[in-house]
Amino acid sequence: AQSVTQLGSHVSVSEGALVLLRCNYSSSVPPYLFWYVQYPNQGLQLLLKYTSAATLVKGINGFEAEFKKSETSFHLTKPSAHMSDAAEYFCAVSEGLDFGNEKLTFGTGTRLTIIP
């Protein structure tokens, strides 16, 4: 079974500072990896995804993530935090993209707080 581990349930950064949210995966096959964001009282929204193409993936709102097979990591970064980035972020893994195995397994989430 595949899984993801998010290090740090809460992260606080100052406005304008670097955002780094950590995600490590466990997989016996090449994984497909995702980052979703959840704003208060809203559903989850896709930020970006890795599906075995380029290892550096760019997403919405200035976020990006790099797939590092040697480190089994898929950390999410943003060069300069904005107040509107305050939300909960979930890393997720899929067993594949074919019918029947496109289910997502989520990590426990990281709550990002932005300090003015």
Next chain:
Amino acid sequence: EAGVAQSPRYKIIEKRQSVAFWCNPISGHATLYWYQQILGQGPKLLIQFQNNGVVDDSQLPKDRFSAERLKGVDSTLKIQPAKLEDSAVYLCASSSGQWGQTGELFFGEGSRLTVL
């Protein structure tokens, strides 16, 4: 394009009572998922439908939970009888037949259940 609709948004019940949640996916999306999100945890898949057939219900507690997707469109998730540990947000998500290309699930805002 209308998003995934869920109702009710909030429900409070006593233990051993029953509750039902409704989900209407994005028009044309063949695949529908129900996830359970307990406070402080990531979403956990309960059941996946492809049209009106069940693809995966291995993590659905079938002694108390049931779900159906008649006519392959909207879906209902029922809990009877409810336990205290069922307190959670129940998320509905859908994906198109092009999931293999997009890798994106579209989530509703969720139904928050409190069992007293």
